[in-house]
Amino acid sequence: MKKYISTVLFSLINYCVFAQYQQLVIPxxxxxxxxxxxxxxxxxQLKSGNQTITGGINNHSFWGPTLIMKKGDLxxxxxxxxxxxxxxxxxxxxxxxxxxxxxxxQVIPMGGTWKPYWKVTNQASTLWYHPxxxxxxxxxxSKGLGGLIIIRDSIESLLELPRTYGIDDIPxxxxxRRYSTTNQFIVQNVAYxxxxxxxxxxxxxxxxxxxxxxxxxLNAEIERGYNLGFSDNRTFYIIANDGGLLNAxxxxxxxxxxxxxxxxxxxxxxxxxxxxxxxxxxxxxGQPFGYPGGEPNTTGAFGSLLNNTDFxxxxxxxxxxxxxxxxxxxxxxxxxxxxxxxxxxxxxxxxITNGNPGGKPFDFDNVSxxxxxxxxxxxxxxxxxxxxxxxxxxxxxxxxxDVEFKIVARNGVESAVGDFESGWKDVMYVPRNExxxxxxxxxxxxxxxxPFMYHCHFSNHEDGGMMGQFVVKGNRADVNRKSYISAKxxxxxxxxxxxxxxxxxxxxxxxxxxxxxxxxxRTKLMLPQPNLQHGLDVSQLxxxxxxxQITDELTKYIHLVKxxxx
Amino acid sequence: xxxxxxxxxxxxxxLFFVSGMNGQIKTIESFALRNVNGQIWSTECxxxxxxxxxxxTCNHCxxxxxxxxxLNALNEKYTPLKVPLIAINPMDSLLYEDEIFSxxxxxxxxxxxxxxxxxxxxxxxxxxxxxxxxxxxxxxWLENGKYVIKYKGAIDDNGEDPAKATPFLANAVNDxxxxxxxxxxxxxxxxxRIFYRK
Numbered sequence: 001m002k003k004y005i006s007t008v009l010f011s012l013i014n015y016c017v018f019a020q021y022q023q024l025v026i027p028x029x030x031x032x033x034x035x036x037x038x039x040x041x042x043x044x045q046l047k048s049g050n051q052t053i054t055g056g057i058n059n060h061s062f063w064g065p066t067l068i069m070k071k072g073d074l075x076x077x078x079x080x081x082x083x084x085x086x087x088x089x090x091x092x093x094x095x096x097x098x099x100x101x102x103x104x105x106q107v108i109p110m111g112g113t114w115k116p117y118w119k120v121t122n123q124a125s126t127l128w129y130h131p132x133x134x135x136x137x138x139x140x141x142s143k144g145l146g147g148l149i150i151i152r153d154s155i156e157s158l159l160e161l162p163r164t165y166g167i168d169d170i171p172x173x174x175x176x177r178r179y180s181t182t183n184q185f186i187v188q189n190v191a192y193x194x195x196x197x198x199x200x201x202x203x204x205x206x207x208x209x210x211x212x213x214x215x216x217x218l219n220a221e222i223e224r225g226y227n228l229g230f231s232d233n234r235t236f237y238i239i240a241n242d243g244g245l246l247n248a249x250x251x252x253x254x255x256x257x258x259x260x261x262x263x264x265x266x267x268x269x270x271x272x273x274x275x276x277x278x279x280x281x282x283x284x285x286g287q288p289f290g291y292p293g294g295e296p297n298t299t300g301a302f303g304s305l306l307n308n309t310d311f312x313x314x315x316x317x318x319x320x321x322x323x324x325x326x327x328x329x330x331x332x333x334x335x336x337x338x339x340x341x342x343x344x345x346x347x348x349x350x351x352i353t354n355g356n357p358g359g360k361p362f363d364f365d366n367v368s369x370x371x372x373x374x375x376x377x378x379x380x381x382x383x384x385x386x387x388x389x390x391x392x393x394x395x396x397x398x399x400x401x402d403v404e405f406k407i408v409a410r411n412g413v414e415s416a417v418g419d420f421e422s423g424w425k426d427v428m429y430v431p432r433n434e435x436x437x438x439x440x441x442x443x444x445x446x447x448x449x450x451p452f453m454y455h456c457h458f459s460n461h462e463d464g465g466m467m468g469q470f471v472v473k474g475n476r477a478d479v480n481r482k483s484y485i486s487a488k489x490x491x492x493x494x495x496x497x498x499x500x501x502x503x504x505x506x507x508x509x510x511x512x513x514x515x516x517x518x519x520x521x522r523t524k525l526m527l528p529q530p531n532l533q534h535g536l537d538v539s540q541l542x543x544x545x546x547x548x549q550i551t552d553e554l555t556k557y558i559h560l561v562k563x564x565x566x
Numbered sequence: 567x568x569x570x571x572x573x574x575x576x577x578x579x580x581l582f583f584v585s586g587m588n589g590q591i592k593t594i595e596s597f598a599l600r601n602v603n604g605q606i607w608s609t610e611c612x613x614x615x616x617x618x619x620x621x622x623t624c625n626h627c628x629x630x631x632x633x634x635x636x637l638n639a640l641n642e643k644y645t646p647l648k649v650p651l652i653a654i655n656p657m658d659s660l661l662y663e664d665e666i667f668s669x670x671x672x673x674x675x676x677x678x679x680x681x682x683x684x685x686x687x688x689x690x691x692x693x694x695x696x697x698x699x700x701x702x703x704x705x706x707w708l709e710n711g712k713y714v715i716k717y718k719g720a721i722d723d724n725g726e727d728p729a730k731a732t733p734f735l736a737n738a739v740n741d742x743x744x745x746x747x748x749x750x751x752x753x754x755x756x757x758x759r760i761f762y763r764k
Contacts, residue, residue: 041758043629043725050723053629053756084626084662084758110662182723184756522663 021205021315024198026166027060027147031068033075037089037129039145040082046202047195050183055083055143062200063220064147066171067129069120071153076117081108086133087140091149092260093127093242093404093426094118095443098450098472099513099528101401104134104371105450112523113540115530121444122404123334124156125244125424126171126216126262134371134467138222138459142187144200146220148173155334156245162214162266162326170206172217172280173199174226174257174313176306191223191460192293192304198314205315208267210274211325214239216264219257223458224284224293224306225395225429228313229254230267231279237329240264243404243424245334250419254283258292258397260427260457263420270327272318280314282306290395290432292458336423338406339439341414344385348376350398350454350468352390352430361464362396362456368465369455380446380474388428389435396461398436399427401452402472405440412437427457446474449512449556488559489550495564499535502550512553519545529553541565594706594713597691599654599684600667602674607652607682609713617707619644619651619739621721622697623683625673626657626664627758630701632725634677640736641681649705649739651681656692656700656760659685689762699757703735707742716742719753 030036042056057064069075079089079102086109090102099106100116108114127149131140148171152163162168176193178186198204219226230236230253237249242262249266257263272278285308287294297303355362367375378384385408388398404424410416411434421428430436448471455467487505494500502511511532516525524541538546543565550559598608609618621637623630641651657665667685674683686692695704695715703721706713717738722731734753741748 041627041629045726049730050756051629051725053758082626082664084624084657085761111664180754180756182720182754182756184754518663520660520663522661 021203022201024170024204024206024314025063025201027063027171027199028058028065029068029150029165030065033073035067035075035077036080037064037077037147038080038082039087039089041084044144044200046177046197046200047179047183052179052183052185053143054185055140055145057145057147062144062197063173064129064145066148066150066165068150068152068165071120071123071151074117074119076115079108079114079116081110081112081114084110085136085140086110087136087145088132089114089129090132090401091116091127091129092399093122093125093262094149095121095402095404095445097445097529098402098447098452101450101452102129103132103401103451103453103469106526106528107133108526109523112526114526114528116528120151122151123244123424124153125151125240125242126218126264127151127242128218128220128262130220132453134369135463138463139187141220141459142177142185142222146173148216148218150216151244159245159330159333160326160328161239161330162212164322167322168209168211168326169214170208170216171199172215172314173220174217175220175222176224176304178304189301191302191458192307193222193224194305196306196311196313203312203315205317207317207319208269209325210269210272210318210321211327212266212268212270212329214264214266215280216262217257218262219259221259222460223259224304225256225258225287225291226282226313227254227256227284227287229281229283231281234268234278236268237266238263238420239266239330239333241421241423242426244336246423247334247336248332249329250422252420255420256429258395258427258429258457260397260399261425261429266329268329269318274318274320277315277317279312280316281310281312283310285309290393292395338424339383339408339441341385341408341437341439343383344439345382346378346384348384348386350386350388352388352392352396352456352466355392355394355466362392362461362466363464364454364466364468367468369462369467369469373469374451374471375468376470378442378470378472380472381441381443383439383441385437385439387435387437388430390430390432392432395429395431396466397427397457398430398454399457400440400454402445403440403442405438407436407438409435409437411435442472446472448473489561491548491561491563495566496538497566498537498539500538500563501535502532502548508554510553511550512556513549513551515549516541517547517549518542538565592696592715594694594715596713597694599686599691602667602671602679602683602685607684612650613708614648615650615708616648617705617713617716617742619649619735620695620704620706621651621653622656622692622695622700622702622704622760623653624655624657624665624700624758625669626662627700629725629757633701633721634679636721636728638678638680640739643736644739647743649743653679653681653683654686654691654697655683656686656689656697658689658761658763659687661763692760693762697760699755699759701757702755705735705738705742717748717751719750719755723753
């Protein structure tokens with residue numbers, strides 16, 4: 001009898017801890033204009049038994065807080081790297097200066113603080129942030145480092161749309177992981193996970209009110225594509241692509257969402273009875289060869305228990321509606337004016353090459369990524385048309401930094417562009433044996449030193465060299481380069497307690513970058529294009545002697561000056 | 567080249583000795599590292615043992631931070647049986663300030679370590695062991711004047727809940743003390759990765 005009771009008790013405890021479904025984690029939000037993000041090693045209970053070593057941001061143990069920004073705000077981010085590894089943090093989809101972009105060149109050493117800032121010019125949209133350290137992106141992303149960014153603007157705010165975060169406006173970050181026998185993530189030679197994680201929650205479920213709800217969905221996988229739909233095959237409505245709202249909702253019953261892409265959908269739950277349930281699923285069975293995750297294998301580097309099968313992404317329990325529910329679908333959303341093919345002044349072609357088993361890894365134009373090679377130079381304010389051609393063995397997703405683009409053709413045919421991808425995009429699916437053409441404008445931010453990236457967003461592919469970089473070239477007309485002298489800076493007061501002032505003899509001098517290192521050579525502060533008007537805040541530094549590396553914007557000459565922190 | 571050690575001298579000198587391999591049996595000949603008490607701790611000066619439990623751990627790793635109470639208990643139990651525990655910090659403190667010696671001292675004090683907590687500043691001892699993560703445990707056994715690695719792997723298999731854990735490390739020590747074949751001479755290592763300076 002005692003044994004029976006123990007068995008029942010054990011089963012009950014086990015059920016409570018690892019029931020069929022677990023409550024969907026909704027990441028906390030941070031809002032305002034100052035954001036502190038502390039990246040750290042941590043762990044999480046994801047499976048029964050041992051905890052899984054993960055990467056966390058602030059108090060999160062897998063996937064970080066959602067940053068809520070307003071269009072027009074000047075935002076300042078303090079990224080503090082407490083990992084035992086260098087990393088970077090890239091603001092995916094954000095239009096900003098290259099030196100703030102967080103690509104592979106903006107390496108934050110362990111213990112360092114990187115302080116990028118920019119004016120938010122993107123329209124209302126769902127963007128995201130994630131590590132982008134070359135050859136380590138897959139490992140760092142797999143640990144769970146990343147988060148969503150929600151941008152709000154005056155147009156979106158006036159629409160009758162669900163926007164109560166976590167109630168009728170739900171972030172959904174989709175990924176999967178393979179585990180070792182000790183419950184640790186396997187991050188080598190793995191393209192697909194075996195077990196679904198939605199916002200880092202295994203077997204996720206959530207309550208959603210009986211009204212129109214908005215799901216902001218990100219595919220944060222390594223390679224897998226999702227063919228999303230509901231278990232009752234209901235129609236749902238795409239309201240936004242990567243870069244913001246569409247002009248009008250697009251009704252679908254299935255939606256392919258590939259790695260790096262975001263979509264915002266509205267789901268009509270007004271006709272669902274309270275207490276009923278439905279599932280958001282990925283219908284990945286029967287996909288053609290080349291669809292990422294369509295492979296039949298269940299094990300090995302390209303196998304997965306989720307391959308070529310239909311699986312649950314989120315179990316939804318319908319509950320009573322909220323106080324002011326959205327009960328109808330808006331007919332009109334935005335007034336986007338998109339680029340057309342004919343707008344382009346420059347045409348470029350990018351070919352997806354290599355990747356055959358036993359050969360060179362996937363790359364573009366037969367050139368593997370090199371940190372010190374600029375693959376393309378773009379002129380500021382040019383409108384360009386890029387055609388990415390995939391006469392290769394497998395589908396890929398193509399992502400470009402700095403801009404949102406408009407897909408204008410698939411296989412050269414304008415009408416072949418789907419309504420579901422008719423908005424602003426920064427990632428596009430390039431299936432096997434297809435070409436995809438987009439048009440975009442490279443505006444606002446010229447920088448001949450710091451490049452932006454374009455790459456396959458399969459993190460194993462980009463780590464393997466399927467990435468290129470471009471600089472945007474412009475001219476600083478305000479300075480006569482011939483007579484320009486990069487005068488040596490003076491620092492005062494020195495010794496300093498809180499505010500360190502930096503002054504140049506030449507008023508033309510602008511500072512491109514400041515790095516502050518301690519006596520042992522550890523990087524403590526990294527300040528891209530710092531505003532020196534009110535001095536530098538060094539109050540957080542420990543007392544000691546520090547070296548300041550000051551990079552002149554025009555010449556890129558680096559001045560070295562020492563100061564003492566009291 | 568061997569360096570003679572004067573036991574008890576509080577000198578901050580790297581006294582690491584080159585180790586040897588004997589077929590599949592990996593041996594650690596001898597080493598000396600700075601302990602958080604400011605003195606040099608060396609195998610040469612601690613010879614009245616059957617072997618050592620060597621745990622690689624560090625200051626910053628939250629997963630390693632789940633284990634101090636277990637390490638204290640292991641040291642308390644096995645020191646009288648002549649298998650004391652020592653902890654080694656293998657992290658590169660030049661790159662990662664959280665791992666500097668003074669913060670090791672703070673950690674040892676705050677968490678009441680009852681065992682030596684040694685800094686492997688040049689990472690040479692850790693490389694010799696082949697340590698990959700913190701926490702990671704080894705058992706080295708004194709055989710013919712050399713320390714033979716008898717166990718390499720996890721302390722147990724549940725960081726947060728010791729009551730549910732299989733105590734791999736303790737089981738291995740018990741097997742060795744009883745002259746039994748080890749059930750598991752190696753278990754998978756996991757935790758915070760150790761990056762070695764090249």
